[in-house]
Amino acid sequence: MxxxxxxxxxxxxxxDLYRHLHAKDAPLxxxxxxxxxxxxxxxxxxxxxxxxxxRDVLVACCNLSVIPNxxxxxxxxxxxxxVVTHAQWRRRGxxxxxxxxxxxxAWSEDCYKVMLLTSRLDEDTLxxxxxxxxxxYAKQGFVAHPPQQE
Numbered sequence: 001m002x003x004x005x006x007x008x009x010x011x012x013x014x015x016d017l018y019r020h021l022h023a024k025d026a027p028l029x030x031x032x033x034x035x036x037x038x039x040x041x042x043x044x045x046x047x048x049x050x051x052x053x054x055r056d057v058l059v060a061c062c063n064l065s066v067i068p069n070x071x072x073x074x075x076x077x078x079x080x081x082x083v084v085t086h087a088q089w090r091r092r093g094x095x096x097x098x099x100x101x102x103x104x105x106a107w108s109e110d111c112y113k114v115m116l117l118t119s120r121l122d123e124d125t126l127x128x129x130x131x132x133x134x135x136x137y138a139k140q141g142f143v144a145h146p147p148q149q150e
Contacts, residue, residue: 001094003101006049006061008042011035013058014049021084048105052085052098060085060094064102066109078106078114099132117141 006014011034018025028034041047046067052060062083066076080102085095099116106114116134118125126136 001097002053003050003098004053006051006058008038010051010058011038014051014061017051017058017061017084017086018082020087021082048102050098050102050105052094054089054094058086059089060098062098062102064106064114066106066111069112072112075110075112078109078111080114080116083116083118095128096132099129099134103133115139115141117143 015028015034041049047063047065049061049063051058060083063081065079065081067079068074069076080099083095083099085098103114116129118129120126130136
């Protein structure tokens with residue numbers, strides 16, 4: 001297994017893997033819009049997408065945002081999102097190795113903490129994140145969504 005940052009040309013593999021993230025998701029916008037967003041992401045020093053590869057096939061991924069900060073000695077903090085492993089590759093330690101790799105990257109960027117939110121509340125998922133070094137009791141998370149438009 002190889003864990004590394006995704007390359008700009010690997011957008012298609014990333015989008016294919018995202019089908020394993022949510023059973024239902026909003027439809028994707030036109031390809032030009034997707035590519036413009038990906039271009040913005042890949043050009044930024046603050047956003048990193050990491051993948052785990054088996055024989056050059058992307059089988060797991062997540063992204064890390066490193067956010068500048070004026071507290072904690074001006075040390076940044078990290079936010080991990082969109083952790084997913086292809087359904088056929090789960091329960092092999094790939095996701096755990098990936099998240100730990102991303103945490104190590106965040107520490108190398110001098111992040112004073114890394115946060116992760118999950119909508120999955122089943123005990124197996126929570127234990128999985130704990131096995132990567134995350135603490136589910138350290139803070140309370142809140143999420144807001146925009147009001148529904150009529």
